Every structure is written in C-alpha cells, then in structure tokens.
Amino acid sequence: MFEKGAVVYGYEILKPIGSGGLSRNYKARGPDGSIVTLKFPSLDLVGDPATYERFQRELKIGKKLVHPAIPRTLSIIENRDGPCLVMEYIDGRTLRSILLDRTQLSFEESLDFTTQLAEALVYLHKNGVYHRDLKPENILIDSHGKVHIIDFGIALLQGAMRVTWRNLSDALGTPDYMSPEQIQGKRGDARTDLYALGIILYEMLTGAVPFHGDNALSVMNQHLTTTPPLPRQSNSSIPPQIEAIIMKSIRKNPEERYQSAEAFLNDIKNYKDRDISDLPLKKEKVAGVVTNRQIWVLSGLIGFGFLLVVGVIIIIGLLSHR
DSSP states (O other): OTTTEEEEEEEEEEEEEEEEEEEEEEEEOOOTOEEEEEEEGGGGGTTTTTHHHHHHHHHHHHHOBBEEEEEOOOOOOOOOOOOOOEEEEEOOOEEHHHHHHSSSSOOHHHHHHHHHHHHHHHHHHHTTTEOOOOOOGGGEEEEEEEEEEEOOOEEHHHHHHHHOHHHHSSSOOHHHHHHHHHHHOOOOHHHHHHHHHHHHHHHHHHOSSOOOOSSSSHHHHHHOOOEEEEETTOTTSOOOOHHHHHHHHSSEEEEESSSSHHHHHHHHHHHHHHHHHHHHHHHHHHEEEEHHHHHHHHHHHHHHEEEEEEEEHHHHHHHHHH
C-alpha cells in the first residue's frame, strides 16, 4: 500500500480508491497536474507472468475503446516491481456504495442505469470486448448520474489467447453475478455480461441478489441448479414486463437468454416507449371528460326546453277550457 503523498513513478498518490482481488487502485496527480487513476497488481500477483500479460491486454482494450461510459487507459508503466496502468480518473461513487446507503433504488433510477449499462455493453461487444466481471463494485456513477464501467482486469478480447492467473482457476468473476458457464470454467461471451446485468437490475429493484449462501461455493452451486425467485415476490411494484426481461437475462442456459445486448436494450426501450405512447391515450381520456360534460350541459338544456314547452301547452289547455 502507498501512503498519501508518496511519489510513485513520478505520480503523487492522493488516496486509495479501492482494491480488488487482482489490483490496487489510487487517485494520483501526474507531473503535468492531471488527475489520474493508477492501477497496480495485487501484491500476491506481482511477479506472475500472467499479470503482466493481463495488464498489457487491459491497456490494449483501453486504447481500443472510446466511449463516455468507459474510462480511457492512457499508458502502462513497466518496472521490475510490476506493471502499472495509468487511467482516466472518474469522480463518482460505486453503485455498490449507493446500494449500501439505500438498499434498493427507485424504479426510474434502476431503469436509467440499466439502459446506460446496456448501451455501453452494445459498444463493448461490437468491439469484441466482454467484461466478464460486471458488478456494482465495477460501476461508477458520477455526479450527473452517468454510468461508467471500470476494471477490465479479466475482460476477454475476442481472438486473444487464454491467460490463466497463478493460483486462480479459470472460473474468474464474482459469485453473486457469475453466469453458469463462467462457473463451469468457460470463457463466456456477450450473454455472460447480460446475465450479470440481469442480476444487477434484480438487485437494484429488490435490494438483494437472487442467490444467497454461507460461502462462495454455495452461491455458485445455486447459479447452476436453483431457480431464482421472481423479483416481484420481493417488490410487487415491479412491472411484469421488466420482471420478464430480468428472468430472461438470467436463464441458466445461455441459448435461452438474450443473444445480444441490442436485443436486451430494445426490450428495455420498448417498455419505456410503451409508457410514452400511453400519454396520448391519457389526453384522449381528459378530452372525453370535457366532451361528456358538454353532453350533460346540452342534455340539461334540452330537458329544460322540453319541460318549458310542455308547461306552455298545459297552460294553453287550461285557458282554453275557461
């Protein structure tokens, strides 16, 4: 760990900004005054040849991608103590920290974040990149409510050779969000990311992931063997259409899931468009109320006129009998 104020490779460490199983990250100030993120391998991975290969791949991925939801990877510093990635710094909070504060998010906010994530996945997948570790810890929300996907440490670049970490199995990922095929040691693809996105949407709307256990193996086994509870059982206000999208995303067989991020995004947008298309109907109902009132007024006037005519006839009849 580096202390605040330490100078590493010419960068002044400002503060640690989170560490995972594979890396240590710091907010730092560069020689030119720019604010960046420095990413170092975890201490137990320093010296592992695969670590260097992974960092090289992350650099290649970072330089390949240009999208507002994906922080840029600027450069790699190579040193005998291990590689260091210099990355664009995003000032925001992780989705995990937001969920810890509020447990579950509003429906509108959840749908907004999901839409942004799906749009970013469309871009990633079109460029042959599969994140494979999508989770609230790897999603930053900035002060404008914009989503940023971070940590491409175990991302797969289409066509790249398999890289195996020392002391780690091929089943890389986080148990709560891992797809069945990842648990089985397969490389994964677009449908793997969509499985994780479905779990994240489930969690945002219900306040919990679908599978729980005393340990990682228990959770992973449930991903393989257990039918997840319907999200509407925890939150009945979730529209059935959104529940259907979630449940399709997290089917165990990848062939039965959404086959692309575009298909997932289209269903989300179709639901949102459906809400918008209801607005003219609401206006017609309002217009109908006005029309009904006019009919009632007109009916009243006709009725009054009819009674007036009847009254005149009766009076004339009485006068004629005098």
